[in-house]
Amino acid sequence: MTDSPDAPRLRDRQPKELRREQLIQATIEVIGRKGYSGTTIADVASAAKLSRGIVNFHFDSKDKLFHATLQSMTEEYNALWRRALAKAGRSPAARLRALVDADFDPALCTPRKISAWFAFMAEARPSAIYRKISGTRDDQLLDAIRDQCTALMAGSPHGYDPDPTARAIYALLEGLWLRMMLEAPRFKRDHAHLVALTTLGLMFPNHFTPEGRIRS
Amino acid sequence: MTDSPDAPRLRDRQPKELRREQLIQATIEVIGRKGYSGTTIADVASAAKLSRGIVNFHFDSKDKLFHATLQSMTEEYNALWRRALAKAGRSPAARLRALVDADFDPALCTPRKISAWFAFMAEARPSAIYRKISGTRDDQLLDAIRDQCTALMAGSPHGYDPDPTARAIYALLEGLWLRMMLEAPRFKRDHAHLVALTTLGLMFPNHFTPEGRIRS
Amino acid sequence: MTDSPDAPRLRDRQPKELRREQLIQATIEVIGRKGYSGTTIADVASAAKLSRGIVNFHFDSKDKLFHATLQSMTEEYNALWRRALAKAGRSPAARLRALVDADFDPALCTPRKISAWFAFMAEARPSAIYRKISGTRDDQLLDAIRDQCTALMAGSPHGYDPDPTARAIYALLEGLWLRMMLEAPRFKRDHAHLVALTTLGLMFPNHFTPEGRIRS
Amino acid sequence: MTDSPDAPRLRDRQPKELRREQLIQATIEVIGRKGYSGTTIADVASAAKLSRGIVNFHFDSKDKLFHATLQSMTEEYNALWRRALAKAGRSPAARLRALVDADFDPALCTPRKISAWFAFMAEARPSAIYRKISGTRDDQLLDAIRDQCTALMAGSPHGYDPDPTARAIYALLEGLWLRMMLEAPRFKRDHAHLVALTTLGLMFPNHFTPEGRIRS
DNA sequence: AATGAATGAGCTTTCATTCAT
DNA sequence: GATGAATGAAAGCTCATTCAT
Numbered sequence: 001m002t003d004s005p006d007a008p009r010l011r012d013r014q015p016k017e018l019r020r021e022q023l024i025q026a027t028i029e030v031i032g033r034k035g036y037s038g039t040t041i042a043d044v045a046s047a048a049k050l051s052r053g054i055v056n057f058h059f060d061s062k063d064k065l066f067h068a069t070l071q072s073m074t075e076e077y078n079a080l081w082r083r084a085l086a087k088a089g090r091s092p093a094a095r096l097r098a099l100v101d102a103d104f105d106p107a108l109c110t111p112r113k114i115s116a117w118f119a120f121m122a123e124a125r126p127s128a129i130y131r132k133i134s135g136t137r138d139d140q141l142l143d144a145i146r147d148q149c150t151a152l153m154a155g156s157p158h159g160y161d162p163d164p165t166a167r168a169i170y171a172l173l174e175g176l177w178l179r180m181m182l183e184a185p186r187f188k189r190d191h192a193h194l195v196a197l198t199t200l201g202l203m204f205p206n207h208f209t210p211e212g213r214i215r216s
Numbered sequence: 217m218t219d220s221p222d223a224p225r226l227r228d229r230q231p232k233e234l235r236r237e238q239l240i241q242a243t244i245e246v247i248g249r250k251g252y253s254g255t256t257i258a259d260v261a262s263a264a265k266l267s268r269g270i271v272n273f274h275f276d277s278k279d280k281l282f283h284a285t286l287q288s289m290t291e292e293y294n295a296l297w298r299r300a301l302a303k304a305g306r307s308p309a310a311r312l313r314a315l316v317d318a319d320f321d322p323a324l325c326t327p328r329k330i331s332a333w334f335a336f337m338a339e340a341r342p343s344a345i346y347r348k349i350s351g352t353r354d355d356q357l358l359d360a361i362r363d364q365c366t367a368l369m370a371g372s373p374h375g376y377d378p379d380p381t382a383r384a385i386y387a388l389l390e391g392l393w394l395r396m397m398l399e400a401p402r403f404k405r406d407h408a409h410l411v412a413l414t415t416l417g418l419m420f421p422n423h424f425t426p427e428g429r430i431r432s
Numbered sequence: 433m434t435d436s437p438d439a440p441r442l443r444d445r446q447p448k449e450l451r452r453e454q455l456i457q458a459t460i461e462v463i464g465r466k467g468y469s470g471t472t473i474a475d476v477a478s479a480a481k482l483s484r485g486i487v488n489f490h491f492d493s494k495d496k497l498f499h500a501t502l503q504s505m506t507e508e509y510n511a512l513w514r515r516a517l518a519k520a521g522r523s524p525a526a527r528l529r530a531l532v533d534a535d536f537d538p539a540l541c542t543p544r545k546i547s548a549w550f551a552f553m554a555e556a557r558p559s560a561i562y563r564k565i566s567g568t569r570d571d572q573l574l575d576a577i578r579d580q581c582t583a584l585m586a587g588s589p590h591g592y593d594p595d596p597t598a599r600a601i602y603a604l605l606e607g608l609w610l611r612m613m614l615e616a617p618r619f620k621r622d623h624a625h626l627v628a629l630t631t632l633g634l635m636f637p638n639h640f641t642p643e644g645r646i647r648s
Numbered sequence: 649m650t651d652s653p654d655a656p657r658l659r660d661r662q663p664k665e666l667r668r669e670q671l672i673q674a675t676i677e678v679i680g681r682k683g684y685s686g687t688t689i690a691d692v693a694s695a696a697k698l699s700r701g702i703v704n705f706h707f708d709s710k711d712k713l714f715h716a717t718l719q720s721m722t723e724e725y726n727a728l729w730r731r732a733l734a735k736a737g738r739s740p741a742a743r744l745r746a747l748v749d750a751d752f753d754p755a756l757c758t759p760r761k762i763s764a765w766f767a768f769m770a771e772a773r774p775s776a777i778y779r780k781i782s783g784t785r786d787d788q789l790l791d792a793i794r795d796q797c798t799a800l801m802a803g804s805p806h807g808y809d810p811d812p813t814a815r816a817i818y819a820l821l822e823g824l825w826l827r828m829m830l831e832a833p834r835f836k837r838d839h840a841h842l843v844a845l846t847t848l849g850l851m852f853p854n855h856f857t858p859e860g861r862i863r864s
Numbered sequence: 865a866a867t868g869a870a871t872g873a874g875c876t877t878t879c880a881t882t883c884a885t
Numbered sequence: 886g887a888t889g890a891a892t893g894a895a896a897g898c899t900c901a902t903t904c905a906t
Contacts, residue, residue, distance in 0.1 A: 019886085035339045037253025041880060051888045056881055058886095115338075121398060122331075122338030123251045130398065138398070159426030164414035171391030171411065178390050179383075182337060182346065182354070195387065198380035202419045210375030230869080257897060267871045272898055274869090446890080467771045469685025473876065483892045488877060490890090547770075553830060554763075554770030555683045562830065570830070591858030596846040603823030603843065610822050611815075614769060614778065614786070627819065630812035634851045642807030667865085689901060699867045704902055706865095 019058050020068065022048050027069040032112030036119035041065075067129060070120050073113070074134045080105055081141060092151035093207040093214045096169075099145055100200065100212075103173045104193040114181045142170050152204050165203060172199055236274050236284065238264050243285040248328030252335035257281075283345060286336050289329070290350045296321055297357060308367035309423040309430045312385075315361055316416065316428075319389045320409040330397045358386050368420050381419060388415055452490050452500070454480050459501040464544030468551035473497075499561060502552050505545070506566045512540055513573060524583035525639040525646045528601075531577055532632065532644075535605045536625040546613045574602050584636050597635060604631055667706055668716065670696050675717040680760030684767035689713075715777060718768050721761070722782045728753055729789060740799035741855040741862045744817075747793055748848065748860075751821045752841040762829045790818050800852050813851060820847055 026048035030039045041055045041062050048054070059065040081102040088098035103109065120130045146166035153162045176192040197212025207215055230238075242264035246255045257271045257278050264270070275281040297318040304314035319325065336346050362382035369378045392408040413428025423431055446454075458480035462471045473487045473494050480486070491497040513534040520530035535541065552562045578598035585594045608624040629644025639647055674696035678687045689703045689710050696702070707713040729750040736746035751757065768778050794814035801810045824840040845860025855863055 016886090033341070035341060037339065038341075040878085052890095053882085053888055054886095057888090060881095062880060118334070118338040121394065122334040123253065135398075157426075160418065161414060161426070164411040165418065167392075167395075167407075167411040168388055168415040168418075171395055171408075172384055172388045173391070174394050175387030175389070175391030176383075178337065178394065179387055182351075191383075192387075195380040195383040198377060199384040199419075202376065202381065202384075203415075210373075210377070232869080235869080256895085258895095269871055269873095269899085270869090273871090276898095278897065448890080451890080467776075469771065472874085474874095485878085485892055485894095486890090489892090492877095494876065550766070550770040553826065554766040555685065567830075589858075592850065593846060593858070596843040597850065599824075599827075599839075599843040600820055600847045600850075603827055603840075604816055604820045605823070606826050607819030607821070607823030608815075610769065610826065611819055614783075623815075624819075627812040627815040630809060631816040631851075634808065634813065634816075635847075642805075642809070664865090688899085700869095701867055701903085702865095705867090708902095710901060 016058065019050075019054070021072075023050075023055060023058060023065065024069045024072045027065060028073065028116045029112055031069070031119045032115035035115075036123050066120075067133065069116075070129060070133045073116065073120075074137050077108060078137050078140075080108055081144070085144060091214070092148040093204070096145065096148035096152065097197075097200065097208075097212070097214060099141070099148070100169070100173065100196050101193075103177070103196070104189055106189070109177070109180070109189050111181070111184050114177050118178065118181055142166060145169050152207055169199070169203075172196060232274065235266075235270070237288075239266075239271060239274060239281065240285045240288045243281055244289065244332045245328055247285070247335045248331035251331075252339050282336075283349070285332075286345060286349045289332065289336075290353050293324060294353050294356075296324055297360070301360060307430075308364045309420070312361065312364035312368065313413075313416065313424075313428070313430060315357070315364070316385070316389065316412050317409075319393070319412070320405055322405070325393070325396070325405050327397070327400050330393050334394065334397055358382060361385050368423055385415070385419075388412060448490065451482075451486070453504075455482075455487060455490060455497065456501045456504045459497060460505065460548045461544055463501070463551045464547035467547075468555050498552075499565070501548075502561060502565045505548065505552075506569050509540060510569050510572075512537055513576070517576060523646075524580045525636070528577065528580035528584065529629075529632065529640070529644070529646060531573075531580070532601070532605065532628050533625075535609070535628070536621055538621070541609070541612070541621050543613070543616050546609050550610065550613055574598060577601050584639055601631070601635075604628060664706065667698075667702070669720075671698075671703060671706060671713065672717045672720045675713060676721065676764045677760055679717070679767045680763035683763075684771050714768075715781065717764075718777060718781045721764065721768075722785050725756060726785050726788075728756055729792070733792060739862070740796045741852070744793065744796035744800065745845075745848065745856075745860070745862060747789070747796070748817070748821065748844050749841075751825070751844070752837055754837070757825070757828070757837050759829070759832050762825050766826065766829055790814060793817050800855055817847070817851075820844060 023044060026044050027039070030043045030047050034043065042052050044065070045052050045054050055062065055065055059068060081099055084098040084102040084105075085095055088095045120134075123129065146162060149162035149166040149169070153160055153165065173196060176195060179187050180189065180192050194212075197208075198210065200208040200212045201210040209215060239260060242260050243255070246259045246263050250259065258268050260281070261268050261270050271278065271281055275284060297315055300314040300318040300321075301311055304311045336350075339345065362378060365378035365382040365385070369376055369381065389412060392411060395403050396405065396408050410428075413424075414426065416424045416428045417426040425431060455476060458476050459471070462475045462479050466475065474484050476497070477484050477486050487494065487497055491500060513531055516530040516534040516537075517527060520527045552566075555561065578594060581594035581598040581601070585592055585597065605628060608627060611619050612621065612624050626643075629640075630642065632640040632644045633642040641647060671692060674692050675687070678691045678695050682691065690700050692713070693700050693702050703710065703713055707716060729747055732746040732750040732753075733743055736743045768782075771777065794810060797810035797814040797817070801808055801813065821844060824843060827835050828837065828840050842859075845856075846858065848856040848860045849858040857863060
């Protein structure tokens with residue numbers, strides 16, 4: 001009666017895609033808050049301010065909802081670092097720095113989302129959901145990091161190998177995410193970012209300053 | 217085909233501590249295999265080849281079993297790195313190397329245990345089980361790493377800071393554990409260990425060779 | 433042999449209140465039949481011809497179901513004697529007789545309901561369910577009885593006290609309920625009613641005949 | 649080491665009968681405290697300061713323990729009122745008064761025992777434990793009361809019937825026990841006793857004073 | 865005679881899923 | 886499209902009972 005006619009009420013009918021997206025965002029939020037095993041379909045529906053039956057209606061099963069949620073998170077993450085790489089130009093140092101910075105983008109690097117990521121990872125039995133959906137992305141990001149390391153270490157003294165170096169950077173980034181989660185709110189995004197940049201400075205003293213700025 | 221008479225039957229009476237330990241080991245095994253939310257009391261009892269009621273008999277609740285399991289894992293981990301540090305002598309490089317090596321000790325660094333660790337970490341809501349039990353250990357290990365970094369970087373050029381460096385090494389080690397879990401069995405312990413040692417070589421070129429050996 | 437199409441199937445949707453009432457009635461029936469400790473949620477659901485999950489769906493827990501059941505019984509009982517009192521007019525003898533008769537009303541005084549009452553009473557630990565829900569009602573009924581006794585004994589010879597007299601009538605009524613339960617089906621409602629009326633005749637010979645009829 | 653050699657330690661071996669008695673007393677105590685459904689074998693063993701297995705050892709099953717407990721309570725009660733009757737002499741008034749007084753004997757009329765009585769009564773499904781064990785006793789006590797009523801009412805005016813009168817006294821006594829339980833500790837033994845005696849005074853004004861003393 | 869670890873049936877409870885409306 | 890009452894499988898927990906010691 002009182003709603004203005006063009007303000008779409010939440011529980012009104014919505015195109016399928018909108019509802020799915022709304023439910024996926026609610027899922028991320030709830031998993032981030034309650035953990036994987038603590039998340040029920042009722043929680044998700046309630047967080048989306050919709051009825052209990054809605055999830056099975058749009059996703060058939062809880063499993064498929066979680067699948068779609070991880071898929072969505074993966075795509076968002078992928079898009080971010082690819083865009084960052086594209087914008088970074090051709091200098092390997094700038095590209096590497098861009099990849100590192102992307103990991104601490106305020107849009108992605110939120111407590112809820114980090115929590116949700118680890119929830120999915122920790123449920124990753126061999127052959128399970130995480131590997132299937134995000135495994136490829138992981139490989140591609142590692143490749144991208146390795147490409148920059150290879151370029152940066154071209155003239156390095158004998159014995160320094162870009163391959164484990166890239167592995168190290170990649171592991172470092174994930175380890176920092178883990179720490180942000182476990183030590184929240186003590187260990188914050190800026191602090192973690194600084195640690196990553198410091199590492200660039202230590203690993204590539206010719207290309208980065210101690211604080212991680214690119215040496216021109 | 218019957219049990220040899222002197223093989224102690226599993227279902228025989230055992231001192232409480234033995235049963236508790238047996239159940240904790242079964243819990244680690246099952247969590248490692250099926251994940252946190254996938255682990256039921258029946259699974260644990262069955263893995264220990266005992267009856268369903270046994271867990272509640274010895275631990276009162278699933279929660280307390282999980283609690284005791286994480287406690288046990290924490291104590292094992294703690295004992296390992298402290299022992300490694302004690303054996304390493306007084307040279308900061310040797311001590312740092314010992315801490316890094318400890319993380320890849322074959323007794324700890326098994327697929328099941330790594331999986332179990334992340335299962336507990338991912339369930340770590342703010343104020344939950346992991347923080348409570350393992351938080352202090354984490355802090356102490358980080359302190360130990362930082363002590364060595366501080367010593368090693370005493371004469372470093374201006375701008376290099378041991379604090380984020382220690383954070384980086386710590387995050388790197390955890391990130392490598394995560395990768396061993398997610399990429400098992402492709403990404404193996406030796407490979408991860410090599411990545412960690414390479415990082416030492418890159419970070420402290422005066423104290424470690426590119427492969428992580430200590431420069432005398 | 434199939435259900436006639438217009439017979440509403442039990443399992444069809446019903447308003448919440450209807451289902452709750454249906455489950456409460458089933459609970460009284462089962463407690464009356466199997467006792468407090470012998471009553472399981474499955475029994476109640478089965479008596480209501482509904483599924484096992486229904487009780488927790490509508491009442492959250494067995495405890496709350498039992499709570500609601502006793503509440504319902506208390507309200508029914510309360511309504512009955514208050515209505516009887518209201519209809520009885522102003523004569524103390526008629527009012528007292530009405531209160532006594534109410535206790536043997538065929539709607540309340542059934543084997544099942546009596547059994548259920550004592551089941552709840554016997555579970556009454558200090559501070560437990562019965563006291564909390566029905567304690568006040570008991571007091572009010574006792575007060576109502578005492579009011580009539582006081583009026584009837586106004587001119588009694590010295591030494592006769594309306595207070596213990598009221599207590600006696602109240603205890604008598606409950607004791608008769610107990611006997612109906614314990615000696616069922618030998619000791620029936622009509623017999624118990626007669627005993628109560630006889631007592632009125634003995635206690636107030638000026639106001640009631642030996643059979644309990646009101647002397648005009 | 650410190651126990652004096654002749655002080656029998658509780659957990660030492662004891663003749664069967666002693667242990668059984670010890671367990672029965674513990675059972676009364678626990679049922680009185682926790683109710684019928686709340687009483688576990690472990691509770692009983694613990695109240696008797698014995699091991700968990702002891703009950704099944706001496707009574708085979710919980711059912712048989714409860715059986716023996718009610719039997720013991722019944723025998724104690726029986727012995728009490730029969731003894732009281734024997735001591736009362738031949739005067740019907742004295743005998744009736746003795747029966748009433750017996751019900752408020754401090755040895756029997758304790759909160760725990762009353763609670764235990766009602767616990768057993770309330771579990772009395774038709775054909776169940778209470779009827780089987782205590783039914784006969786109830787009948788005999790009722791008979792004893794009726795005998796006195798018949799004698800006392802021999803010369804009563806037409807219409808007064810000793811049979812319902814006896815029923816009333818019996819129900820009154822049980823009802824007062826119930827009230828002592830439900831209103832504990834507000835409604836005490838002495839108060840209830842007074843109510844019963846007052847009733848005698850009202851019912852038999854020629855034989856008892858208003859306070860229930862025997863008119864000589 | 866007594867212990868208490870071990871068992872497993874049976875219970876309450878949770879919750880993904882279904883489906884009449 | 887959306888709702889939410891209803892279902893029932895699966896889980897955790899309790900506890901009477903067993904039995905090696």
